[in-house]
Amino acid sequence: MSTTVNVHEAKTHLSRLLKRAHDGEETILAKSGRPYARLVPLESTPARRKPGRVKGQVEDAFFESLPKDELAAWEQ
Structure with missing residues (x-):
């Protein structure tokens, strides 16, 4: 079911219209x-992010420094 509301009325009753949309x-x-x-x-609604959700899924190698030649390529 839809309702038509003029813009002036929508400004005045925005909270009420948002509640109806949520419903x-x-x-x-x-x-x-x-x-x-x-x-x-x-x-x-998008799922809320949860810190630590992928804990243990990133290997220690991820945190190691890049080889010098690869690092130089990124710095160009």
């Missing part, structure tokens, strides 16, 4: 009576 409702924003934009819920 799954689509809102059409209109300017001068014409559809202008759509406020929709996100498909899914």
